[in-house]
Amino acid sequence: MEDIEDLLVGGIGGGTPPGFRLPLTASVGVKPKTKKRFPSDSEYMAGQLSAFGYAVSDNSEEADLWLINTCTVKSPSQSAMDTLISKCRSAKKPLVVAGCVPQGSRDLKELEGVSIVGVQQIDRVVEVVEETLKGHEVRLLNRKTLPALDLPKVRKNKFVEILPINVGCLGACTYCKTKHARGHLGSYTVDSLTGRLRSVMADGVKEIWLSSEDTGAYGRDIGVNILILLNAIVKELPSDGSTMLRIGMTNPPYILEHLKDIADILRHPCVYSFLHVPVQSGSDAILTAMKREYTISEFRMVVDTLTELVPGMQIATDIICGFPGETDEDFAQTVNLVKEYKFAQVHISQFYPRPGTPAARMKKVPSTLVKKRSRELTSVFESFTPYDGMVGKVERIWITEIATDGSHLVGHTKGYVQVLVIGPGSMLGTSAMVKITSVGRWSVFGKVIQAHNQSNGSMTSSKRSSSDGTSSLCCNLDETCTCSGQPEPCACGPTNCGGQILPDGSGVSVPENDSWSEDQNNRNLIGWLLRKRKNHPERRIENGNVMDNKGKRERSLSAPGGWGPVDAALICGMLVSLLTIVALLLYIGSTSK
CATH class of the missing domain: 1.20.5 (Single alpha-helices involved in coiled-coils or other helix-helix interfaces)
Incomplete structure (x- = not known):
């Protein structure tokens, strides 16, 4: 087995220093296994590969190389990785595996003979791909510095920037493998993050999602804290509210001392009044066994304080059913907690032992009982009707994507309630005033009554009278169209680590059968198919024109x-x-x- 450092220095590449490569004439492609949005690491790797001339291949048979990005939070992701590796070997394709699984479990038998790139080496993915295509097995895992924030990036949603503020964490949860992969806390500086923020807003980004294994722990390794960062970021956001900030997942211990100040930030007109705060269990005994470093009373203090101080505040949380040692009484306390708060979003998962973690050595709850508890809690959660009181209300929403049905646009209120509206695709990246017309279990439906004119900060009516006297959505030909318009990546995020996204993408629950595992794999694992496009001219956009490679x-x-x-x-x-x-x-x- 060769190390990539040995391949790059003294022979191959003519002495070219590590990290430097001349652009290729070939093109590179990325094929996600799912239409869900890429995690931030995947966007960075795709951007670098695209910058070096690679192009997307939709056909696994014609791909020259497969690149798989993995998550280690839940066991199904690793199972899906094993399946893809087996398929790749059968197809006799070069393979690179990236992400948390190889970083945290580098000695896995399934990774023998496979090139791997670690979570803090994504800025060198092009090197790994190139050497793998040459027939070399390379492994690049160890690093002492954080990857740069200004690496080339391909956003799956051009209006959303997933901004990593730190890697690793301070916790030592007995069930979690993330620390094995991501290591101890490493935070980016406030200046580097605000600089990146200004850069992406200049590119037209309209939503900033702060990404972290634990947002609340930010900065404790470099002498700052999350409150300092949030205040600095908020100062950079446009005063017209055209760009919104979503604060990432945070565990209770690290925000307890900042609760009132965090509430001030969440009330800001450019910040979603939404926070993902995992509780994992309603029992203090189980929290102690998990080493979660907080009590139920402290979790309640977080939820109660934010709900009281922030109008329209929405809290999402996570629950693990069947943790080793969980008794009927422990589970009953969890159910009662969920019933009391009636969370609009609960990410429910069944306990999966992760090899190498302390919880994997604990006495397990019988799987039949785990499934029974998961079904019961899911049933309780799905009985809630959190949006019933919204019909008739007028809300401002920020629209960033098209719904899976292809006909609705997806927006979110300041409280991050998902709103589906009918409108032209040009509404993407804008905000609008809508009247809520009906509600469902997972989202609400609205009718656009005014669109926000971002050029002057005003609101413009989005209706006109048609020939039959009815109102219809329209476009004003004299100006920009006036009616135009999921959870943290990898570590315990709403789209990756605890549940099944419902059809409209808003609510999350977990079914008790094996389909959960398959769905989890699709979100935690991204397969990339890379090929050299020899017979297709490259195209680029210049001044509004499509240009060929000549x-x-x-x-x-x-x-x-x-x-x-x-x-x-x-x-x-x-x-x-x-x-x-x-x-x-x-x-x-x-x-x-």
Whole structure:
């Protein structure tokens, strides 16, 4: 087995220093296993590969290399990784495995003969891919510094920036493998994060999601804290509210001392009044066994204080059913806690022992009982109707994506309630005032009544009267269209670590059967298919025109879809026909005289 440092220095690459590569003439592609948004690490790796000339391949058979990004929080992710590795070996394709699984379990038998890149080495993914394509097995895992924040990046949603504020954590939860992979807390500086914020807002980003294994622990390794960072970030956000901040998952211990100040931040008009605070169990005995470093009374203090001080505050939480040693009484306390607070979002998971963790050596609760408890808690959670009182209310929403049905746009209120509206795709990246017309279990439906004009900060009516006297959404041709418009990556986030996303993507629950495992795999594991596109010219966008690799303009982006040869022929034919008719009419008119 060769180490990539040995491959890059003294021979291969002509002495090129590690971390430096000349751009390739080939192109590279990324194929996610799911349409869900990439975690931040994946976006950074995709961006670097794209910058070095790689392009997306939708066909696993024609791919030159597979790249898999993994999460180690739950066991199903590793199971899915094993399946993909087996498929890749059968297809005889070069393979690179990235993310938490190889970082935290580098000696896994399944990783023998596979190139791997660690969570803090993502800035060198191009090197690993190149050497793997040459037939070398490389491993790059150890690093003492954090990856740069300004690496090339490919956002799966161009309006959302997932901004990592630190890696690792201070906790030592007995069930969690993340610390094995991510290590001790390492925080980015306040200046580097605010600098990145300014840069992405200049790119048109409209939502900033702070990403972390534990947001509340930020800065304790560099002499600052989360409150200092949040205040600095808020000062950078536009005063018109066009760009929103979503604070990432935080465990109770590290925000207890800042509760009132955090509430002030959450009340800010540019910050979503939403926080993901995992509780994991309603029993102090189980929390002690988990080494969660807080009590139920302290969790209640967090929820009660924020709910009291922040209007419309929404709290999401996590529950683990069947942790080793959990008695019927322990579970009953968990159920009562959920019933009392009626959380709008609860991410429910069954306990999975992670090899190498203390909890894996504890006496397990029978699997049948674990499933029974999961079903019961899911049933309790799904009985809540958290949005019933919203019908008729007028809310401002921020719209960032298209719903899976292809017809609705997805926006969120300041309390991060998901709102589905009908409107043109040009509403993406804007905000609007909507009237809530109906509610469902997982989201609400609204009707756009005003769209926000970001050029001057005003609100513009999004309705006009049609010929039949009814109101309809429209576009104002004299200005920009006036009616246009999931949880933390990897470590215990709402889309990755504890439940099944419901059809509209808002609520989360966990079914008791094996389909949970399959769904979890899709969110925790991203497979990338990389190929060299030899027969397809590269294209780029310059000044609104699509250019080929020789610099020739192929078509303009200003025309709807661009005019090709067929369009030009049709237009010419119509003009010739029109001229012929005019000539005939003139001839008939002259002869009749």
